[in-house]
Amino acid sequence: MLDINLFRTDKGGDPEIVRESQRRRFARVEDVDDVIAMDAKWRDARWELDSVNAEFNKANKEVSKLKVAKENADEAIAKVKELAARRVELEQQEKDAEEAVNTLLKRIGNIVHDSVVVSQDEENNAIVRTFGLDTKRMEEKLPNHVDLIAMLDIADTEHGTDVAGGRGYFLTGAGVLLNQALINYALAFLAGRGHTPLGTPFFMRKDRMAECAQLADFDEQLYKVSEGDDKEDKYLIATSEQTCCSFLRKRWIQPKELPIRLAGYSTCFRKEAGSHGRDTLGIFRVHQFEKVEQFVAVSPDGDESWQEMERMIGNSEAFYQSLGIPYQVVNIVSGELNDAAAKKYDLEAWFPSSKTWRELVSCSNCTDFQSRRLEIRCGAAQKGPEKKKSYCHLLNSTLTATERTLCCVLENWQTPEGFVVPPALRPWMQGIEFIPFVKKLDKKGKLVEVSPPPPPLFAPKENEPVEAKTAAEMIAALNLGQ
Secondary structure (H helix, E strand, O other): OOOHHHHOHHHOOOHHHHHHHHHHHOOOOHHHHHHHHHHHHHHHHHHHHHHHHHHHHHHHHHHHHHHHOOOOOHHHHHHHHHHHHHHHHHHHHHHHHHHHHHHHHOOOOOOOOOOOOOOOOHHHOEEEEEEOOOOOOOOOOOOOHHHHHHHHOOEEHHHHHHHHOOOOOEEOOHHHHHHHHHHHHHHHHHHOOOOEEEEOOOEEEHHHHHHHOOHHHHHHOOOEEOOOOOOOOEEEOOOHHHHHHHHOOOOEEOHHHOOEEEEEEEEEEOOOHHHOOOOOOOOOOOOEEEEEEEEEEEOOOOOHHHHHHHHHHHHHHHHHHHOOOOEEEEEOOHHHOOOOOOEEEEEEEEEOOOOEEEEEEEEEEOOOHHHHHHOOEEOOOOOOOHHHOOEOEEEEEEEEEHHHHHHHHHHHOEOOOEEEOOHHHHHHOOOOOEEEOOEEEOOOOOEEEOOOOOOOOOOOOOOOOOOOOOHHHHHHHOOOOO
């Protein structure tokens, strides 16, 4: 959420900046005035409570003096009791007002960056960069990713739907290896660029999730886990961004520790309630998928977070360049930003069968919007007014949601006879460089068996001998101490 001092003119804030940002988001400007009004009530309640506390302390001292002097203190004691009761009443009023301010603050999105195009129409997303525009595949009637999965026999959505319901799937054979190759390559790719791999939990406690997710996500995206022995609600994560945020919560991070760059890896779960009827076939838009996420905490000083945003989208671009995927990077319009993002890039990849660009990457600079609520602070731990605290800027960017990326890779690397494994993925493919079709589309678009069938990819091989030694023996043989 935003810094409350942005709404306070006496603290150097300018509420008009927040109002203008709300206009750019096509959101309620009146929410800003509601915050200002409730904040005034909270500050009045805080002032009155401080005044009563001062009177209470003064009256307590007076009682002590009278008792030391062995004088009658009945009147002073009565006053202390009266002030104590008033203090309890005011403490509750102050607490209620503060909670009301925070509730209203959560309705207001981050300050939109000046470089964001003001529009509600995604058609106005600004193209920033392109790759492979002149050499992208443009053949007619190429099989799409749904057909290719069946032609290669690398996923089974029929049995997946039977077992898991709509959008369920099994990855099979080379499909498992391809998906795992994308995961392994993505983690190695980011590790080579200074990101520490972080395998995260798949679910979060409700209060922790509430610090990271928008309220709308609880209904549209998040699966609730039935309570266990601890009787505590939990939610399956929609992205490891959520768990990475919580990983750093309530920390004082020293400047020398920044930037903190993580490569979050997890299985993710989404209801996709807002996409009913869209992409119901194949594995492009599913309820369960794997994702490798860039997550970074940087200093709030200067334009460090904006430089980091360019570095992160650059990482994603380099990743897809290494896979030979044409793409365009677009600057998302203001009306399509989520509450936390001050600016967002999408990387849209080329799907040649439909001749369309589809989003594979979202890269957001959330500045201090998330860290303020999560209490992720910079510098030495200190006490005092809010204005003395400095909050880290947080950024996140997809590197790959692997099932969706696999769909794109399949379309771009297909041949009339099968699928060429991109060289970048081959180190994790058990020597497989080409996957032949086991089915093809006939003239009517019906899948038929290839005749004669290709040799199996996983035929039994001569078992290679294994060196039968214990770990202790093998460590000793390495002579690590010499």
